[in-house]
Amino acid sequence: MRIVAKGLTYTYNPRSPFAVQALKGVDITIEEGEFFGIIGHTGSGKSTFLQHLNALVRLTGGYLKVGEYDLSSKKCDVLGLRAKVGMVFQYPEYQLFAETVEKDVMFGLKNFCRDMGEEEMRSAVREALETVGLDYEEVRDRSPFELSGGQKRRAAIAGVIVTKPEVLILDEPAAGLDPLGKKEIMQLLHGIHGGWCKTVVIVSHDMDEIAENCTRAAVFSEGKVVMEDTPAAIFARSDELLLLGLDIPVTAKCARILKERGIALDTDFTSDDLIRKVLAAYAARKEGRGC
Ligand code: ADP
Ligand code: MG
Numbered sequence: 001m002r003i004v005a006k007g008l009t010y011t012y013n014p015r016s017p018f019a020v021q022a023l024k025g026v027d028i029t030i031e032e033g034e035f036f037g038i039i040g041h042t043g044s045g046k047s048t049f050l051q052h053l054n055a056l057v058r059l060t061g062g063y064l065k066v067g068e069y070d071l072s073s074k075k076c077d078v079l080g081l082r083a084k085v086g087m088v089f090q091y092p093e094y095q096l097f098a099e100t101v102e103k104d105v106m107f108g109l110k111n112f113c114r115d116m117g118e119e120e121m122r123s124a125v126r127e128a129l130e131t132v133g134l135d136y137e138e139v140r141d142r143s144p145f146e147l148s149g150g151q152k153r154r155a156a157i158a159g160v161i162v163t164k165p166e167v168l169i170l171d172e173p174a175a176g177l178d179p180l181g182k183k184e185i186m187q188l189l190h191g192i193h194g195g196w197c198k199t200v201v202i203v204s205h206d207m208d209e210i211a212e213n214c215t216r217a218a219v220f221s222e223g224k225v226v227m228e229d230t231p232a233a234i235f236a237r238s239d240e241l242l243l244l245g246l247d248i249p250v251t252a253k254c255a256r257i258l259k260e261r262g263i264a265l266d267t268d269f270t271s272d273d274l275i276r277k278v279l280a281a282y283a284a285r286k287e288g289r290g291c
Helices: 047-054 079-085 101-112 118-130 149-161 179-192 207-213 232-233 239-242 250-260 271-286
Strands: 001-011 020-030 035-040 061-066 085-088 165-173 199-203 217-221 225-230
Touching: 001 079, 001 085, 020 047, 020 061, 035 047, 035 207, 047 061, 047 085, 047 149, 047 165, 047 199, 079 085, 079 101, 085 149, 101 118, 101 149, 118 149, 118 179, 149 165, 165 179, 179 199, 179 207, 207 232, 207 250, 217 232, 225 232, 232 239, 239 250, 250 271
Parallel strands: 020 225, 035 199, 035 217, 085 165, 165 199
Antiparallel strands: 001 020, 001 061, 217 225
């Protein structure tokens, strides 16, 4: 499913003294198959944009199409859309509620797959929990509140992927986790991406995460998209990102320091690539070839 937004606008509390224009004309195209990143300051409109993608926020201005679903149309089949576009909110573990992990994960299925039998549902829950790296037999009858922080996050993600959505949207999926927990979340997303989950869209504050994982990304600023490109092209514009008050990946910081010292590297800002290029530059210097 291709996602195309043109001139998307959205105002919270319109016609009131508390009106806030969150989106001021968002243009963005996310192709099927991408692992797409969204970055930008707090308040730049990222979450408001995401919530448009499965009609949690109804479109009030502009054009938005997600696959064949035209959200600009009043006749849009919102339930059909939500079955195909899974949404994992920020800190999704706060939405765990059922007595057991199994019941929690099954909840989403009961909403979307009403004609599924009990056994089929159990096997879908098992598959979802195993996909997120939890042992079904071990966690199924436990309270979700007994799990560790990283496990709760993964159980909450299982509750969304249990319906196998074609597009998976995650708002800050790794926020607040320790480095290992973050790595596990990214590994699990890569594990499902390319199978039934064709497209992944993540919001992240972590520029290294974007540089290492995404095929393309968009930078939001004050309710608009100000850059949309590969991470390599976006982080090559680190001066502009810093001017916008955004961070840059550690690799981009290293590349800037090296450039100041006369070593200009053509890198895509993944750590593997940067290390390769630094070693090549070092070898070239040693041989007196310069760089
Ligand atoms: P981000 O996810 O990039 O931090 P948001 O989409 O949450 O940005 O917010 C964009 C703007 O809309 C901000 O100014 C924010 O304060 C405002 N906003 C977000 N949610 C609401 C809401 N429910 N009611 C009123 N204003 C909101
Ligand atoms: Mg947000």
